[in-house]
Amino acid sequence: xxxxxxxxxxxxxVLAGTVSGEPSLPRVAxxxxxxxxxxxxxxxxxxxxxRYSSLDEVNVGNVKDLRVAFTFSTGVNKGQEAAPLVVxxxxxxxxPYPNILYALDLTQPGAPMKxxxxxxxxxxxxxxxxxxxxxxxxxxxxxxxxxxxLDGNAIAVDVSTGKEVWRTKLGDINRGETITMAPLVVKDKxxxxxxxxxxxxxxxxxxLDAGTGKQVWKAYSTGPDRDVLIGSEFKPYYDSDKGxxxxxxxxxxxxxxxxxxxxxxxxSYDPDSNLIYYGTANPGPWNHEQRPGDNKWTAGIFxxxxxxxxxxxxxxLTPHDVHDWDGINEIILLDxxxxxxxxxxxVRPERNGYLYILDRATGEVLSAEPFAYTNSTHxxxxxxxxxxxxxxxxxKLNQTVRDICxxxxxxxxxxxxxxxxxxGLLYIPHNNLCMDVQTMxxxxxxxxxxxxxxxxxxxxxxxNRGEFSAWDIQNARKRWSxxxxxxxxxxxxxxxxxxxFYGTMEGWFKAVNAETGDVLWQFKTAxxxxxxxxxxKGPDGHQYVAVLSGVxxxxxxxxxxxxxxxxGTAALGFVxxxxxxxxxxxxxxxxxxxxxx
Amino acid sequence: MPSGxxxxxxxxxxxLASVAGGNAxxxxxxxxxxxxxxxNSRLEGYENKIVDVIAREMQANVQYTWWPQRRGFVRNxxxxxxxxxxxxxxxxxxxxxxxVPYYRSTYVFITRPEAHEIRSLDDPSLRKLRIxxxxxxxxxxxxxxxxxxxxxxxxxxxxxxxxYGDYRQDNPPARLIEAVTAGxxxxxxxxxxxxxxxGGRQDPPLRVTPVHPIRDERFPMTFPIAMAVLPGNEWLKxxxxxxxTKRRPEIDAILxxxxxxxVDAFSRLARPQ
Numbered sequence: 001x002x003x004x005x006x007x008x009x010x011x012x013x014v015l016a017g018t019v020s021g022e023p024s025l026p027r028v029a030x031x032x033x034x035x036x037x038x039x040x041x042x043x044x045x046x047x048x049x050x051r052y053s054s055l056d057e058v059n060v061g062n063v064k065d066l067r068v069a070f071t072f073s074t075g076v077n078k079g080q081e082a083a084p085l086v087v088x089x090x091x092x093x094x095x096p097y098p099n100i101l102y103a104l105d106l107t108q109p110g111a112p113m114k115x116x117x118x119x120x121x122x123x124x125x126x127x128x129x130x131x132x133x134x135x136x137x138x139x140x141x142x143x144x145x146x147x148x149x150l151d152g153n154a155i156a157v158d159v160s161t162g163k164e165v166w167r168t169k170l171g172d173i174n175r176g177e178t179i180t181m182a183p184l185v186v187k188d189k190x191x192x193x194x195x196x197x198x199x200x201x202x203x204x205x206x207x208l209d210a211g212t213g214k215q216v217w218k219a220y221s222t223g224p225d226r227d228v229l230i231g232s233e234f235k236p237y238y239d240s241d242k243g244x245x246x247x248x249x250x251x252x253x254x255x256x257x258x259x260x261x262x263x264x265x266x267x268s269y270d271p272d273s274n275l276i277y278y279g280t281a282n283p284g285p286w287n288h289e290q291r292p293g294d295n296k297w298t299a300g301i302f303x304x305x306x307x308x309x310x311x312x313x314x315x316x317l318t319p320h321d322v323h324d325w326d327g328i329n330e331i332i333l334l335d336x337x338x339x340x341x342x343x344x345x346x347v348r349p350e351r352n353g354y355l356y357i358l359d360r361a362t363g364e365v366l367s368a369e370p371f372a373y374t375n376s377t378h379x380x381x382x383x384x385x386x387x388x389x390x391x392x393x394x395x396k397l398n399q400t401v402r403d404i405c406x407x408x409x410x411x412x413x414x415x416x417x418x419x420x421x422x423x424g425l426l427y428i429p430h431n432n433l434c435m436d437v438q439t440m441x442x443x444x445x446x447x448x449x450x451x452x453x454x455x456x457x458x459x460x461x462x463x464n465r466g467e468f469s470a471w472d473i474q475n476a477r478k479r480w481s482x483x484x485x486x487x488x489x490x491x492x493x494x495x496x497x498x499x500x501f502y503g504t505m506e507g508w509f510k511a512v513n514a515e516t517g518d519v520l521w522q523f524k525t526a527x528x529x530x531x532x533x534x535x536x537k538g539p540d541g542h543q544y545v546a547v548l549s550g551v552x553x554x555x556x557x558x559x560x561x562x563x564x565x566x567x568g569t570a571a572l573g574f575v576x577x578x579x580x581x582x583x584x585x586x587x588x589x590x591x592x593x594x595x596x597x
Numbered sequence: 598m599p600s601g602x603x604x605x606x607x608x609x610x611x612x613l614a615s616v617a618g619g620n621a622x623x624x625x626x627x628x629x630x631x632x633x634x635x636x637n638s639r640l641e642g643y644e645n646k647i648v649d650v651i652a653r654e655m656q657a658n659v660q661y662t663w664w665p666q667r668r669g670f671v672r673n674x675x676x677x678x679x680x681x682x683x684x685x686x687x688x689x690x691x692x693x694x695x696x697v698p699y700y701r702s703t704y705v706f707i708t709r710p711e712a713h714e715i716r717s718l719d720d721p722s723l724r725k726l727r728i729x730x731x732x733x734x735x736x737x738x739x740x741x742x743x744x745x746x747x748x749x750x751x752x753x754x755x756x757x758x759x760x761y762g763d764y765r766q767d768n769p770p771a772r773l774i775e776a777v778t779a780g781x782x783x784x785x786x787x788x789x790x791x792x793x794x795x796g797g798r799q800d801p802p803l804r805v806t807p808v809h810p811i812r813d814e815r816f817p818m819t820f821p822i823a824m825a826v827l828p829g830n831e832w833l834k835x836x837x838x839x840x841x842t843k844r845r846p847e848i849d850a851i852l853x854x855x856x857x858x859x860v861d862a863f864s865r866l867a868r869p870q
Binding site for chain 2: 172174175176198199200252253254255258284285286287288289290291292322324395398408442443444445446447448449450451452453455561562563570572
């Protein structure tokens with residue numbers, strides 16, 4: 001007992017020393033992460049997307065005593081990918097389709113429901129958008145909660161009444177266009193992007209007036225410069241991104257009109273430069289031989305002026321993507337020393353398996369190191385910024401190609417990492433999957449038979465399908481990692497108590513030591529976890545940790561979608577790697593909130 | 598076990614199954630409500646008519662569940678227990694059990710009657726003409742002619758028409774065929790039944806020509822079409838197959854009435870040219 005305490009004290013003092021003694025640890029961009037208010041009002045905690053809280057009541061020494069404070073059922077047994085929000089005395093939760101918004105009163109025992117708002121997405125359209133009914137959460141600003149519905153509406157709800165203030169129809173589900181992302185509010189604008197690239201949707205990000213819901217600007221991800229909002233301010237770092245109307249000329253004629261590049265992931269914002277940063281999804285829906293070229297501006301990162309939407313720079317992570325590597329993952333804004341110079345950077349753990357550090361003023365790639373096993377590429381040429389392709393591991397139509405790593409969901413999918421400036425480590429939930437691809441004999445859709453891809457995903461080297469890794473940003477290397485049986489499809493949250501939280505697809509919610517990766521505590525929730533944990537200070541003055549449990553999403557579709565484990569090619573081949581998930585968990589949809597006794 | 602006892606117990610099981618199904622003579626079918634010539638909710642499609650024939654032979658009443666035939670169709674319908682039969686799917690489709698095929702069709706070229714007739718993917722004029730094909734985009738896979746064109750370097754003059762289109766419109770895949778009449782494209786390459794039906798109903802009717810070669814590297818241009826049941830539902834599979842065999846002439850007549858181009862024993866197109 002006393003020895004444990006002593007060790008804890010020692011660890012804490014050593015850590016404190018690290019922080020104060022070596023200012024070289026990368027810092028979260030200050031303007032993008034103001035002093036902690038101990039709430040959780042936006043998806044990534046702050047504009048820098050650190051997903052780090054300065055709360056430290058729960059720490060390495062006492063986290064083992066965490067216990068359930070209250071629970072809440074979302075009433076929908078589909079994949080729960082959202083982060084709950086906490087503002088003041090209220091928690092807000094968005095469910096998967098039908099996208100119900102709940103407000104819970106945190107001042108009362110058991111956190112009873114204050115109100116719920118049901119947007120009633122078009123039920124007639126069920127089946128038109130077949131695959132993905134998840135929702136990645138809401139954002140709070142100035143007395144309103146903003147969120148999106150699967151059928152393509154952005155909605156503002158007054159938190160005092162639970163009533164709709166405005167609703168703007170942005171996507172058309174009849175054309176396969178859906179919205180699953182969590183919006184972000186920057187000053188007086190709500191930023192929303194679309195999903196549905198597999199249906200030939202053209203990607204965009206819009207800025208809506210937060211007061212009225214009216215569109216202020218709209219930036220497409222493909223097409224002529226005027227549609228992409230590329231003008232005189234556009235100064236990309238690499239030559240391959242310079243030129244007129246590359247969103248047209250890097251495609252066959254008109255293919256950009258259905259080119260994908262949807263915007264269904266995360267947005268970060270730097271108030272100092274007034275720039276937003278976000279990624280675009282993969283190109284589509286043509287077979288890649290039918291769309292030769294770099295297919296701008298898909299699978300890359302845009303920096304745009306938040307006020308006008310005008311692009312400042314673009315960097316293409318995966319030119320001419322053939323793997324379905326959407327470039328939509330989270331972007332963490334840090335200030336760090338790089339080769340003796342202080343640089344303002346952004347950090348991106350990318351689907352293609354590389355941890356990118358870019359100068360966020362210019363778009364220059366400072367480093368791109370593999371954080372997971374990959375054999376389909378050979379790194380990034382820092383002179384040209386170009387990803388180096390391994391031709392032996394590209395899917396081919398006329399033969400079976402084995403052991404392509406990583407797979408379509410990538411080394412890491414949408415589920416966000418967390419950064420602690422106490423440790424200088426980025427905590428990355430990710431996959432360890434490889435795949436075999438072959439031509440399938442017969443497929444059939446909308447009355448039309450065709451030959452499709454037979455994809456079988458499987459565990460990568462080591463046999464574990466998931467991993468939770470701590471990545472040392474300054475030294476560009478893995479510090480520690482925890483192997484998980486299933487892909488880690490949950491988000492992460494880091495805390496000043498030096499405890500990091502994440503969930504597994506079996507349903508374990510885990511607290512680990514931020515320095516060592518030792519598992520300090522774990523709790524088995526009712527269903528697999530693919531949600532984003534948060535932490536906040538409750539009305540009682542105590543620290544809470546909360547997460548949604550409820551398996552689903554792409555990786556968990558075998559459970560939430562009742563897929564047949566014998567059909568290994570279902571869910572685009574993911575089912576093959578997830579056959580045993582049905583034995584490990586069942587459907588669910590519930591919030592769990594924890595605190596110390 | 599005496600054979601009489603076994604027979605009795607089998608009958609008992611069937612009765613139980615019937616009772617559990619709610620109606621002893623109910624054929625539960627999942628189908629697209631808006632995709633002629635195959636099916637629609639007004640029962641105007643040829644799959645609707647063929648289902649009627651099958652059901653009559655089985656002495657069953659048809660009960661439809663309507664669902665757009667897109668990604669997840671099988672999972673959300675047959676696999677979700679909403680129905681027992683999907684009429685019209687490709688023979689050998691994974692994850693389901695398919696019956697014997699009841700026709701085989703082919704991808705076809707659709708041209709205006711006064712225009713040069715395209716018969717082969719190797720026709721040099723395909724390098725110049727404006728070509729329309731359906732876009733599927735299933736993880737980078739598309740209709741076989743699209744892959745065949747790409748392999749020949751025919752890319753810049755190929756235009757994609759969303760197979761799904763705008764679902765509020767009638768029969769969204771028909772936009773591709775209509776584009777030939779409207780002169781937006783010079784030639785469409787589409788799945789036969791769609792082309793035969795809508796091509797024949799344009800003014801003037803369009804010319805429909807089977808694609809050659811019938812197999813281009815790994816990509817077949819012809820496909821056998823069957824009905825699908827759940828794996829393990831051998832009873833229904835055999836009932837449907839018996840009905841297909843017995844009612845063959847009626848089924849052929851329906852396919853003819855809808856101008857389905859066929860490349861099988863009943864083919865009007867397979868004759869030497």
